[in-house]
Amino acid sequence: MRDTTEWYRSFGEVEVRGQSAIYEEWALSIAEDSKLIGVIERLPLQKRQPNLIFAVSRLLGAPEGGYPAFREWLLANWSAVADEAMVRMTQTNEPRRCASLLPALALLPGPLALLEVGASAGLCLYPDRYSYHYDGREPLHPLTGPSSVVLDCATTGPVPIPLTLPEIVWRAGIDLRPLDVHSAEDMLWLETLVWPEQEERRLRLLAAIGIAREDPPLLVEGDATTALAELTKEAPADATLVVVASGVLVYLAFDERMRFVDTVRALDTDWISLEGVGGLPSVGAALPDGDVPGGRFVLALNERPLAYTGPHGQSLDWL
Ligand SMILES: C[S@@+](CC[C@H](N)C(=O)[O-])C[C@H]1O[C@@H](n2cnc3c(N)ncnc32)[C@H](O)[C@@H]1O
Structure with a gap:
């Protein structure tokens, strides 16, 4: 305990x-x-x-x-x-995690259908609607032009940053308790989950809520494991379906987490995890030897580790 x-x-x-x-x-x-x-x-x-x-x-x-x-x-x-x-549960929804997810999404053939488990309000379902600023490189913008949400991310290593943002044709999420971007009470809870003094993060959250309000995602109330297979049936057949688990598996007891892994493996999909270093045994076992600074996340595609990341998407160290 x-x-x-x-x-x-x-x-x-x-x-x-x-x-x-x-x-x-x-x-x-x-x-x-x-x-x-x-x-x-x-x-x-x-x-x-x-x-x-x-x-x-x-x-x-x-x-x-x-x-x-x-x-x-x-x-x-x-x-x-x-x-x-x-x-209540901590339901922190951090759009900046899209800066961690983007290079993994870009490795998959588009167009993409995104299905996030533990989606909170769904703000990580809009990687195509945010602008990205990786180190000193040219900013990367949506096709429609610069976004009101700019995600800064410091990188090391050969991060395969794409030249354009992926085309996302379907976005959906599952959460035990989905938060509604049109509910003032839900959004106050999300805002309160941003730590004190983090004004920049709070403003980014508000801007991302504005983007989600224009085109709210499909969010289903349910458990990550039991609701997953059913929802995948709604994804368009002509898109690459990718399941995303970001900052959620820590909330599942170990045996539930293993059941989730078995469920995703049984589906014909790609899956991206962005979880704490100890979150997934298969990913942990594939990490290179050496000390990992505390509090880091690991980005993995189909259980193959790709990078260490800052927990809120602020940094990306490609392996
Ligand atoms: C810390 S938030 C992460 C939100 C989002 N993925 C992100 O990275 O910004 C974790 C979310 O997972 C949800 N959650 C926890 N356990 C779950 C489960 N068994 N099934 C579905 N959702 C769950 C919580 O309600 C919460 O909204």
């Missing part, structure tokens, strides 16, 4: 360090605060997740500042935070 103190410490030291000073202070302070750890441990394991507790607290009005004021607020409002955490 995951140790709560260690979870908060590693969230502070690995995930948010350098990205959100407020979350770093909250997480590291909680890791030293046995009273708060005891309170948090009244929740079931999955619900103790630092990112969930912090986002729910901010949604309910926690002060976004130093730890003493946050601690006081959290203790005073714990029962509301606990109730809200029980009905």
Whole structure:
């Protein structure tokens, strides 16, 4: 069972360090605060997740500042935070992950039909509608011209960056709880999941929501494994169907994750995973030897690792 103190410490030291000073202070302070750890441990394991507790607290009005004021607020409002955490999941939808997905999508013959499991609001289903800026290279734009969403990505290695964006003729997603881009409540939750101080990321999210609103994706409520085969039947036969799993498999218990892998393998599709380094045993086993800096994701096509990436699409190190 995951140790709560260690979870908060590693969230502070690995995930948010350098990205959100407020979350770093909250997480590291909680890791030293046995009273708060005891309170948090009244929740079931999955619900103790630092990112969930912090986002729910901010949604309910926690002060976004130093730890003493946050601690006081959290203790005073714990029962509301606990109730809200029980009905929510972290559903962070990060369009910048398309900067990681794009080179893998470009390896497949188009046109493409995209099916994302764990799609949240579906913002990663629009890789053809965003502009890309890989290092100092010429920006890459949709056919219609520069997008209001510009994804910056730092690269190393021979990343096969395409000259044009893929043609996507069908896009669909599955989620246990799809978020609706037209629902103000759903979008407030997505916005709150962006860490404090990340103004650029928040603005990018809002711009991507605007793009999705113009042409909302088909999102089906269901489980990644059990709903997958049925939805693939709706994809057009004359397009390359590609299943995408990005930042979702970590939410599946190990045996569920293995069932998901078996299900995708049984389908006649390509599949791209963008998951934490320990997310998929077959991908992990194919990685080169050597230390991987904490918090990295691995981009893989049909379980063959292609690159390490920043967890939010900010970097791409081709293998
Ligand atoms: C962290 S979000 C990632 C969203 C998106 N893939 C991205 O990369 O921006 C994970 C999503 O997976 C969904 N999810 C978790 N477990 C799931 C399951 N068993 N089946 C379908 N969706 C699931 C959650 O509801 C959430 O919306």
